[in-house]
Amino acid sequence: MKQNKFSILKRIKSFGFAFNGLKILIKEEHNARVHLIAAISVILAGLYFDITMMEWLAVSFAIGFVITIEIINSAIENISDFISPEKNDSIKKIKDLAAAGVLMSALTALVIGLIIFIPKISILI
Numbered sequence: 001m002k003q004n005k006f007s008i009l010k011r012i013k014s015f016g017f018a019f020n021g022l023k024i025l026i027k028e029e030h031n032a033r034v035h036l037i038a039a040i041s042v043i044l045a046g047l048y049f050d051i052t053m054m055e056w057l058a059v060s061f062a063i064g065f066v067i068t069i070e071i072i073n074s075a076i077e078n079i080s081d082f083i084s085p086e087k088n089d090s091i092k093k094i095k096d097l098a099a100a101g102v103l104m105s106a107l108t109a110l111v112i113g114l115i116i117f118i119p120k121i122s123i124l125i
């Protein structure tokens with residue numbers, strides 16, 4: 001890696017590139033939109049049920065975890081398509097593994113959501 005001098009301007013630019021990544025995610029990745037809608041719904045449910053600070057910590061971590069894994073999955077999908085636009089068994093394995101990462105993160109978030117919200121919803125019923 002090149003040894004460059006530290007520059008505030010360059011750090012600010014890096015933030016810009018990262019925000020551009022978020023823009024690409026929302027514009028091009030349909031699964032990310034689904035996760036975003038789920039995240040907004042959970043935040044609204046958290047406000048409605050007035051969940052505790054610890055519960056907000058768990059919910060925030062779950063949301064951040066799923067979106068982060070979704071971003072990594074999208075990057076892997078894009079690099080895979082760039083390297084091999086044609087069908088390839090190794091690319092299939094790589095993409096399926098990345099998709100499994102998203103599935104695991106979403107299931108983890110679902111379990112956290114169920115633990116927090118089922119008792120609160122059951123009181124209403």
Ligand SMILES: Nc1ncnc2c1ncn2[C@@H]1O[C@H](COP(=O)(O)OP(=O)(O)OP(=O)(O)O)[C@@H](O)[C@H]1O
Nearest residue numbers: 029030077084085086087088089091092095096099
């Ligand atoms: N180049 C390829 N070679 C072999 N299999 C592929 C290839 N591209 C995709 N696949 C298979 O198709 C599945 C879906 O790939 P795709 O890139 O469409 O992911 P997706 O999650 O459905 O994408 P999207 O984010 O567009 O919904 C992969 O998990 C893999 O099994």
